[in-house]
Structures are given as structure tokens and as C-alpha cells.
Amino acid sequence: MTQRTLIFLAGLLWAAGASAQTTRVRGQVTDAADGKPLQFVSVVFPGTTTGITTDEQGIYALETRDTVSRVQASMVGYATRTLPLTPGTFNHVDFALEAVEFGIGQVVITPGENPAYPILDGVIRNKPLNDPERYDTYSCRTYTKMELDLTNIRPQFRSRRLQRNFGFVFDYVDTSALTGQAYLPAMISESTADLYRSSRPAFKREVIRASRISGVEDNFAAAQFTGGMHGDVNFYDNFIDIFNVRFASPLSDGGRAFYNYFLVDSMVTEGRKVYKIRFHPKRLTTPVLDGEVNIDSASYALQSASARMPKGVNVNWIRHLMLDNENRPADKGRWFRVHDRVSAEFSVSTADSSKLTSFIGTREVAYSDVRIGEPIPDEVLRMDNNVVVRDEEPGHRREEFWEQVRPYSLSEKEKGIYAMVDSVQHVPLYRNIYTLINT
Template sequence: MKQRYTIYVLFLLSLFVSISTSAQIKGVITDSLTNEPLMYITVQYEGKGVGGISNANGEYQVENRKGWDELTFSAIGYITKKVKLKPGTRTLNVKLQPDDILLSEVVVKPKKEKYSRKNNPAVEFMKKVIENKKALKLEENDYYQYQKYEKMKMSLNDVTPDKMEKGIYKKFSFFKDQVEVSPKTSKMILPISIKETASKTIFRKNPKSEKTIIEGMNSTGIEEFFNTGDMLGTILTDVFSDINIYDDDIRLLQRRFVSPIGRGAISFYKYYLMDTLMVDKQECVHLTFVPQNPQDFGFTGHLYVVKDSTYAVKKCTMNLPKKTGVNFVENLDVVQQFEQLPDGNWVLTDDDMTVELHFVKGIQGLEVQR
């Protein structure tokens, strides 16, 4: 089994790690009209499987290999640009021209529409949310500490009655008594492991220091699957990283996802104002969001923003579009809720995540709840 796990780990690493000894081409991508740097622009050699994405400052970096003489710069909302490379090119700055295009909505609206950020009340509202987010980040305080209780439950997924009559299920008939319905997916699941952890985190801003102290731990079932030394443990560690929507980027499975309230979110997502409603006795503005391109690394979901001058997020739900194509992940759902403390700080109080994992065709998948 250990040898098999070693092979799995090496295989997993091969999916995420690329080694390059080639020269690099660097540059900055800007908007041709505003001259503002553009983030999350895809830069690639078409058909080569090699490329990169621009950062928050519009900067990018890609390999320069012999015989590869054309780079493609593309993003939803901008005209794709192909640039021929001259021998010895090391710096290449590019301007992209905005393009109003027709898109089909995948979540909010069932028909085609022409989405525009100009004079869009949802966009104007989200600009204010993003402008005010820094003041709401807990890390802006000089000190803080909090206690956290976490429960992670792993189950065999989609355990149908037909499967219960075959293989190991038939041999151990008592499994039938353990099967339950997942509250998130409504599928039949068989719990195999539960791990509970109580911890305390202490933070200091300057000099920066963050320490987490484990105060208690309890586990039942096949707990060793959660160890980070095996394939599944590695994946769980990446999938269940802490998500902070107040960050510009969210890291999951070695990927960079754009936060719905990140600095580059306005150009990455489409937003829609839905309604004004009460959430825990607070009046909130309800918005939905979806990536401009469903294949980009972004979320679809809902934001509930307090209707006052703070523009604080009261509740956020996010799910991963199926077309995103993240390795092993069939479905991912996140629900976060926030509360305001008496001193005015907004803090995360509930953070629920459900992930459906599938590794190899024909092998039982997993559902993991945190």
C-alpha cells in the first residue's frame, strides 16, 4: 500500500509541477483605451500547452522556445491578439482592445444577452464593495485571536441500492445501516471517516506573526486517509485550504481563482442585482455572479451585502462550474456567513464546504464535508 501511495504522489506531482530551463519572455498587458494593467489575461502558445496568466499589475512571463514564434493574448471582453515573435525577444508589452461581445448566461439567465459593465448598477455597487473591503479585513487590526471548531467528514459517494448488493457491500451487510442522505447533494453516502479539531489562532500585524494552537482532536473511522503523506491527503489539503473572499485570489488545488470581491473581479465576473432582503435581521442587497467565461478559474454564486455604508458581505455562496476542469473535483460548494462584533469588526463565523471527488473511472467517488 505504501508503494502504491508513493506512485500516486509522484503522479499527482507530475500534474502540477512543470520544469523549464528555457529563456523567458516578460511584459505588461494593458487596456488600449484606459492604459490600465489587465489581470488574468491568458498568454499562450496555441497548441503547445504552455502559457501563463497576467498578475494584478498586468505582468506576465512565459517560456521562449526555439521554433515557437507566436504568442496569443486572450480574455473575455477583449479582442484576441496574436503577436509574431522576433528572434531574441525578451520583453514584449501588449495592448488589448476591449470588445463588446454576445455571451450565453450559464446560471442567472437562460438566453443570450449583451452584458455591459458601463452604466450597470450591479457593477457600480460592486465597485463600492471592493473599495471598502480593505477596512473590513480582520488583518487590518494590530492583534486578534479566535477559536475554531472544525469537523471533516469523508464518505463514499453515490451509494446506490444496486451497489449495496455487490462486492464489499454485500459481504458486510451492516453497511446498509450506515448509509445516509447527503444534505448537500441528496445522494446516498456511506460515512467512513470523521475528524474533529478544536484550535486557537493568534495574529499580530507588526512584526507579522500568526500561530495556530491545536487544543483538541478526535477522529473515528479510516483516519489515516487524512494524513498528508498519501495521494488523498495531499488533495484534501489543497481542496480544503482556508478561503478568504477578501483576498484578491483564492488558491485551490494549485490553481488561482478570482475572488468575487477581488481587485480584478469587475473585469472577470458578470454581476446581477436580484433583490433586497433580510439576512439575520439585517437588510442586504442580493447579487449573483458568474465568470465571463465558464471555463475560467472562477466561481458562480450569490453575495448578500449589508445595505449600509460599510458594504460588508453578510453571506456568500460559491460553487465551482463543472466546465472548469479542476483535477479530481466533480463538484465544490462553499457557504460562508459573517457577523459584526460590538467593536465594529466583521468576522467569519460559519464556513461550510462540500466537495465531490472522483479519481479513476469505475472507482467509487468520495464526498467530503468540512
């Protein structure tokens, strides 16, 4: 059996999770007259707060769990267009916007300070008030979902032997909004935990209440992986450390040395005025990002951020990287995270180093029950490790429990994938290869 086949089968061993059956859309926005890409175009799901602006190539990518059936593109000087979507699946939607003429007089533009700079200065000045990692103490409940998907699926993978033993799993092939490529679900893990942190003295502890990884039998040992063994993405830091790479943050104190900033819009979201600032890297010689941030006008807090690794940045085995962050006022009116998402496509070298097998890894964290400024319980302070597993029933949590702790419900297709895992474990070939890969 070839190494390529083993890597493919390794994914099948844990075939357990899809990307939460969201509505996903990806495409490009161009000028209808000349076909050139349009950047800074606002693309949204009408009726929701989910939206983004196009990058320098006119590319956009959106995902949502809300029930949506349309996507809209708008930009000053162009007619707004709204196109239909198929909910609950991947959609590729391109826009060709037509320019419109306005009957206005002469416009005189005079040089001045970049209007994004005063806003960014306000963000830097108010970091101690808005960055949760600088609060004296906080605690919260977290729900973490991690996924691994096999991408770059070639036709030869669908051999007769694989079809005979695992053919039914190909019914779960889907398409990623990150890359626009097909992928096959390979692994899913879930965990719920209580997170405690203080800044003086520096202290952080995660108490895992329950954890499970579909397809892996030793769930209790794997709980530490699903819980604490992942990095936090904090846009307030000067550098974002992820995958052992230090990316310059767009909200860095010295961000102007790395990025060009553009104030592209101001809008009202949930009753609050928000500034939308687009940032592009000045150069690609250092690890940088490309994307946009939304800043609350009253507090200068980060409301949301969406950033991706631009083409040309060389980070070894990472081919694509996307970071999403959402924050809202929480306890005592202080801002706190609501949702974090990290998606990355990475490659594993096979026997022939010129050929790569690619995977898409995704980690989502939802935060709830936020308490700011309260003392950390003595019981938690006395614990020995930074990650503590306190699952009274390791590996035996019922589905009813997970339905209560999840911030969203699984779709019928996702439930079918969980059933698929139970079925694949009874295939004799599965048992043999599981023993090899698990070792």
C-alpha cells in the same frame, strides 16, 4: 480482492460521521407555462435567514440545522409557492411557478450603470476595514469538523461478504444536497483550537486544544491534520486558493473581467439592510465560480456568500465544489467569520482509469470568542510551529467535553453512527483490512 473493493472498504474502516443530520433540499424552479428554468428565483426556508437564488439552470440547494418543515420560492412577476419538507433528511423539491399579471402602465427602461457596480466598489474600498486578514491582530476559538463520504455507490458493492461483515452500515446511506446523489459516511474528525493572527508582522498560529478522528487509532498524530492542514477561503482576496487551484474571487479588485453581476434583491436581515448580488462567469477558460454574495448596506461588509464551481470548468479530479461563508459584526463592531463550509466531490482513479470512485469531502469551521486588536500572548509567540497540539488527553476526551465545544448538538442518528464505529472494529475482516489501509 479487487482494488475497487479495497477502496470501498477503506471508507468502511472509518465509517463514523453523517452530514450532521441537517435538513437538506435540492431541486429546480421552472415556469409552469413552458417548463423553462427560471434563474434568480429566491428560495428560502420561511422563518430563517437561510436562502439562495437559483442559478442559470434554475437549480438550488439549501441546508440548515434549524427546525424547518417548508421551503418557499418567490420571484417578481410570479406567484409565490411554499411546499412541505421532511425535517432532518434530504428532500428533492421542484417548483413550477405561475406568472401573474400586474395592472401597471407603460414602463420605459433607459440604459445606465449596472446598479451592482457601486456596491462592489464600496466592498473593494472598505476591504481594509472589513477583511479580518487585514486587521492588526485577532484571536478566536474554532471548532472544525471534517467528513469524508463515499458516493457513486454501485449495487455490486452490496456483495454477500460485505453484507455479512458490514451490512449494518448501509442503514446510514444518505443523500447529498451538493450532488443529489446517495453517499455512505466514511470518516469524521473534530478539533477545537485557539487561532492567533497578526498582519504586522505577518504571524499566524493555531493551538489545538483537542482533536479526534473516528476510526483512526493514532489520534494525537492526526490532530495536525484535523487542525492546521486545510486552507482558508477568503472572498476578499483577489483569488481563492483551494486544492492548489486559484479561483477568481467575485469580490476581486478586477472581478468585472471575470464575472457578470446582477443586483437581484435588497432585504432586511437581523435589522440590517442587505444587498443580494448574483454573479455568473463571463467565460470558463479560467477557474471561476458561480453564485451570490450578500453585502451589508451600511459597512459594505460581506455578510454571506455561496458559490459553486460551474459546469465546464476543468479542474482535473474535482467534479463538484461548493463554498459557503457567513460573517457578523463581532468585537468592537468589526466584522468576522461566523461559519465557513467547503464541500467537494472528487474522484480517485482505480486500476481501470476509465472508472472512477468518488468521494465527498466536507470541512466546516465555526468561530467564537473573537478578540480584535488585542496583543498576542508572549507564550504563543514563543511557540516553534504554526500548528501546536496541546491536548493533555490525546484520544481520551469524553463525549461531555465535545458536547460543550460543539456549536450544535448531534442528532440521535449521528450518535448511532459513532456506536457503529465501535461495533465495526470488532469484525475480524475489519482488523485485517484496517492494518493494510492504515499502513
